[in-house]
Amino acid sequence: MQNDKSKILEKYFPFWEKLSDEQQQRLCINSVIGKYKKGANIHGGDGSCTGAIIVMKGSLRAYLLSENGREVTLYRFQKEEVCMLSASCVIPSINFDVVIDAEEDSEILIICGNAYAETAKENIYAENFALDTAVKLFSDVVWVMQQTMFMSLDKRIAVFLWNETSKTNSTTVYITHEQLARYINSAREAVTRMLKYFASEGIVALFRGGIKILDFGKLEKLAL
């Protein structure tokens, strides 16, 4: 089991060879493999330092939560990605309260924040990796901000539908209005209203649990 964790850490941490035996052992001992059901909360909102997270299976969603329950998704961590947003004790300047849930059934490795922080203090390569991993999200978060603040709702929905159908090479997207609203950081009511308008324009057909694209030409015009 210790050996398993060591192999995972070696794979995901490019600085592994730069660590002393003692530092490697410290990270191993202070790591734990966890399985989380879809929707389960992993880190959250209470200012605590969970630690660095390696996603081995599934995916995680990191989001901001307002006092009155509004959510803004900052980033979705896919398999093989490392999350440092949950490690404020490693990077003290990352001090906003982000909530992280499993978006699918997921298996993750959590490296205790204090153990990582101690290692980062001793070893600049470990510190560098943490900073670099965090900075990589910066642009994604600014992109979300631009999308939600600058782009009109019709465009955001059109871009989402366009991307999804391109990805799956299908004319149908299986998603509820609630889920779509969450993806593009909007409210369910507003999304439903806009989808009905899209349907009245003959761009899409709506059915329970999904959206079928009828007119890709019109959709593209909206998305561009």
Add this chain to the structure above:
Amino acid sequence: MQNDKSKILEKYFPFWEKLSDEQQQRLCINSVIGKYKKGANIHGGDGSCTGAIIVMKGSLRAYLLSENGREVTLYRFQKEEVCMLSASCVIPSINFDVVIDAEEDSEILIICGNAYAETAKENIYAENFALDTAVKLFSDVVWVMQQTMFMSLDKRIAVFLWNETSKTNSTTVYITHEQLARYINSAREAVTRMLKYFASEGIVALFRGGIKILDFGKLEKLAL
């Protein structure tokens, strides 16, 4: 002159001693001191890599600009601060187009992005400083996002007025509606409407070029 720049770099770059003579000289040679009038554009929006900026006098405003001219202020760099948002060739993952203007008459030192990038590639301490400087803004940007997306306009205006009067220990804030709107990332019309409502409630009195707080009790209630 070369000597002047060397002194500035030594003061602001904590990794200076970790550099070789050659690296120090490279950064010196590739630095330039510039004076910018209030409102002048320093970096911007066109995807180019200006470099790292040290603010020696004045202050800079970094903001996002939408296609239809809407602005969202991300951060204000004050005297003695270092800006890395203008150095996408140093940190490739910072790839959003930010515009940076002088907010007051300012004097800055710009270290050419390529020279810094070359040094960062050779020297992990230089890289670490760049990453750390960038990460420090991450939380500020998320904070802006939370403010503009989660907080109602009345609260944002009240918080702004409360902070300004506390800072200056005065009952009056000298600011135009246009400037206030820019500070809190809103539209001028919406701010004017809300200020008129504040005035009708007896919270403030409006005059040309400023806002006088009449009822600090009511203002605090709004701001909390």
